[in-house]
Amino acid sequence: MYVCVCNGVTDRDIRKAVNGGVRTFKQLQQATEVASCCGKCASCARDVMDEALDKQRQPAWQIALVPA
Helix, strand or coil: CEEECCCCEEHHHHHHHHHCCCCCHHHHHHHHCCCCCCCCCHHHHHHHHHHHHHHHHCCHHHHHHCCC
């Protein structure tokens, strides 16, 4: 889904950035330009980023148990 319509950033783009090493919202903005225009998507972008970071912190055996 599109998170940032202004810059064409999707939830997949955000997850890919997190998998590539992004750890802060500022880093996410630099990597994807999300929320750099009107800013209305910032809260959604943060939610997607936090979810992706939380998933990385889970042990692998827990990830397999979480339904998709």
